[in-house]
Amino acid sequence: MVSIDVRNAYVDFPIFDAKTRSMKKRVLGKVGGKIGSDSKVPIIEALQDVNLQLSDGDRLALVGHNGAGKSTLLRLLSGIYEPTRGSAKVTGKVAPVFDLGVGMDPETSGFENIIVRGLFLGKSRKEMEKRIDDIAEFTELGDYLAMPLRTYSTGMRVRLALGVVTSIDPEILILDEGLGAVDASFMNKARDRLKDLVKRSGILVFASHSDELLLELCDQAMWMDEGRVRQHGRLREVLTGYKGRDPFQNVSREVLERLGQANPDDLAKPSDGTANGQATDTSAATAPANGG
Amino acid sequence: MNADTTDTAPVPGSRSFKRAFDDIRSGLRQTELWGHLGWQDIKQRYRRSVIGPFWLTITQGVIALGLGLLYSQLFGLPIETFLPYIVTGFIVWGFISGCITEGMQTFISNEGLIKQMPAPLTIYALRTVWRQTLMAAHNVIVYVIIVAIFFPALSQQYGIQDDACTTGNGLCHPGIDWSILSAAPGFAILALNAGWVTLMLGVISTRYRDIPQLINSLIQLLFYLTPIVWPIDQLYAGNGRDGVSWALPIIELNPLYHFVQIVRAPLIGQHIDGKSWLVAIGITIVGWALALVVMRNYRARVSYWV
Numbered sequence: 001m002v003s004i005d006v007r008n009a010y011v012d013f014p015i016f017d018a019k020t021r022s023m024k025k026r027v028l029g030k031v032g033g034k035i036g037s038d039s040k041v042p043i044i045e046a047l048q049d050v051n052l053q054l055s056d057g058d059r060l061a062l063v064g065h066n067g068a069g070k071s072t073l074l075r076l077l078s079g080i081y082e083p084t085r086g087s088a089k090v091t092g093k094v095a096p097v098f099d100l101g102v103g104m105d106p107e108t109s110g111f112e113n114i115i116v117r118g119l120f121l122g123k124s125r126k127e128m129e130k131r132i133d134d135i136a137e138f139t140e141l142g143d144y145l146a147m148p149l150r151t152y153s154t155g156m157r158v159r160l161a162l163g164v165v166t167s168i169d170p171e172i173l174i175l176d177e178g179l180g181a182v183d184a185s186f187m188n189k190a191r192d193r194l195k196d197l198v199k200r201s202g203i204l205v206f207a208s209h210s211d212e213l214l215l216e217l218c219d220q221a222m223w224m225d226e227g228r229v230r231q232h233g234r235l236r237e238v239l240t241g242y243k244g245r246d247p248f249q250n251v252s253r254e255v256l257e258r259l260g261q262a263n264p265d266d267l268a269k270p271s272d273g274t275a276n277g278q279a280t281d282t283s284a285a286t287a288p289a290n291g292g
Numbered sequence: 293m294n295a296d297t298t299d300t301a302p303v304p305g306s307r308s309f310k311r312a313f314d315d316i317r318s319g320l321r322q323t324e325l326w327g328h329l330g331w332q333d334i335k336q337r338y339r340r341s342v343i344g345p346f347w348l349t350i351t352q353g354v355i356a357l358g359l360g361l362l363y364s365q366l367f368g369l370p371i372e373t374f375l376p377y378i379v380t381g382f383i384v385w386g387f388i389s390g391c392i393t394e395g396m397q398t399f400i401s402n403e404g405l406i407k408q409m410p411a412p413l414t415i416y417a418l419r420t421v422w423r424q425t426l427m428a429a430h431n432v433i434v435y436v437i438i439v440a441i442f443f444p445a446l447s448q449q450y451g452i453q454d455d456a457c458t459t460g461n462g463l464c465h466p467g468i469d470w471s472i473l474s475a476a477p478g479f480a481i482l483a484l485n486a487g488w489v490t491l492m493l494g495v496i497s498t499r500y501r502d503i504p505q506l507i508n509s510l511i512q513l514l515f516y517l518t519p520i521v522w523p524i525d526q527l528y529a530g531n532g533r534d535g536v537s538w539a540l541p542i543i544e545l546n547p548l549y550h551f552v553q554i555v556r557a558p559l560i561g562q563h564i565d566g567k568s569w570l571v572a573i574g575i576t577i578v579g580w581a582l583a584l585v586v587m588r589n590y591r592a593r594v595s596y597w598v
Contacts, residue, residue, distance in 0.1 A: 014596065075595075081595055082595075096408070098407070105332070107336050115328065116329070116332070119324055120405075
């Protein structure tokens with residue numbers, strides 16, 4: 001059984017090399033998590049009191065300004081950060097895709113990268129070698145896979161990373177923003193594959209600034225603001241709250257048509273009618289009891 | 293479901309020995325991953341070079357040959373037994389110092405991966421130790437060549453000081469025999485220690501970035517304090533020295549000496565004190581206990597600190 005269960009989770013980063021004095025001024029800043037200054041070492045409270053329960057079939061969109069804690073929350077869900085307070089329990093095989101420039105040795109080839117990523121995701125070398133042709137075809141990188149990673153553009157790196165995670169059938173797929181770096185034609189391909197994957201695998205958590213992508217892949221959303229959960233519920237309501245307007249006003253006709261097939265209920269039912277029905281069973285976070 | 297969210301934690305705290313053991317166990321199990329990463333490091337380092345990792349072998353050979361010839365003349369020692377001594381010492385020291393200096397950088401240098409991929413920390417420690425092992429394996433070629441050349445001198449009783457075996461002053465070495473096989477468990481102990489050193493120093497250095505600098509400045513001194521380019525035989529009587537030097541007990545306090553001994557001595561048929569084994573095994577146990585405590589308390593903090 002695939003599940004995510006985060007309760008009252010806090011993530012506090014100690015920043016050892018920052019001068020407290022200058023950091024204090026930033027407490028008033030609007031961007032980024034809250035910076036505490038009680039202790040000697042300045043602390044960035046990147047996540048505060050986050051509650052999130054997800055189970056099979058949930059597709060969560062994460063929205064919020066830069067520095068609102070989206071990536072930190074994704075890392076928490078991936079098991080990279082363990083909460084400083086509270087708890088986070090994730091059951092299932094997680095495949096995260098984070099900022100793609102970092103981590104991998106830029107001198108290694110695309111092939112090499114596929115293998116290493118696969119090994120990290122729990123596959124064996126042999127299993128990955130079997131998938132290489134498939135990944136090469138999907139990413140359209142072809143012979144370029146033999147080139148060192150430093151020669152790749154951002155979009156090509158995204159292709160590579162997506163190629164790997166979509167080929168291994170993860171149970172929990174975690175995507176950070178950055179997907180926007182690929183071109184439209186590849187995006188169409190990737191979207192189909194992601195949808196397919198979401199149908200099969202358990203949980204998708206996706207941080208993005210693109211309404212269209214979120215509308216197509218997700219059905220619920222969480223709005224992060226200064227490290228806290230501002231709102232959690234049905235995708236359309238949260239996006240409306242976050243952007244201040246209904247997301248459907250701005251999407252292209254083409255997308256609307258596609259959505260019409262994929263998520264008929266999203267369009268058919270009026271937004272206020274379904275607001276509470278789904279939000280309550282998936283979210284403890286919106287309950288005012290925990291707010292502080 | 294909503295009512296009790298504040299008072300029940302679904303998972304036990306991250307600070308537990310169980311989590312520390314789990315990390316080590318699952319890290320050890322992913323042999324393919326750390327094996328691959330370790331190899332990749334070596335391949336990348338010698339990328340586009342024709343000779344590749346055999347540069348390691350060549351470097352080792354040149355240094356050992358040069359220093360071996362020089363020091364044998366300085367100390368007035370026979371080349372046929374001193375050169376194998378210095379070569380073997382260098383290889384073992386290379387592994388030890390590599391594991392210490394690169395081990396403490398383990399998590400710092402893997403920052404990108406740690407923040408991108410969920411994986412046990414032990415993976416990165418094993419990557420480092422495995423890379424050092426592979427480097428040592430390349431260096432062993434020099435050992436094999438040198439020992440093959442000087443085998444006649446090494447396969448019988450010998451003293452690094454000329455008269456040790458005839459006068460009874462100083463150390464008389466038994467020569468290479470079946471005890472050479474004990475170098476394998478010796479190396480295993482060394483690798484075990486590399487494991488805890490990498491985990492423990494790695495975590496501490498990630499938090500306190502002065503530690504790597506401190507250790508770097510000490511490691512050079514330790515190199516000279518450990519009998520590697522000079523034989524410990526020099527501290528015993530003989531060659532004009534009246535008795536055992538006052539420095540001998542001090543040098544024997546250096547734990548690195550004993551670690552070098554348990555691998556080097558059997559490889560070149562030298563006398564080994566049982567004490568060296570005891571010290572090595574003792575430090576292994578104490579070291580792992582400390583490393584487990586560090587892992588228990590700070591394992592989950594590493595991704596915050598890198």
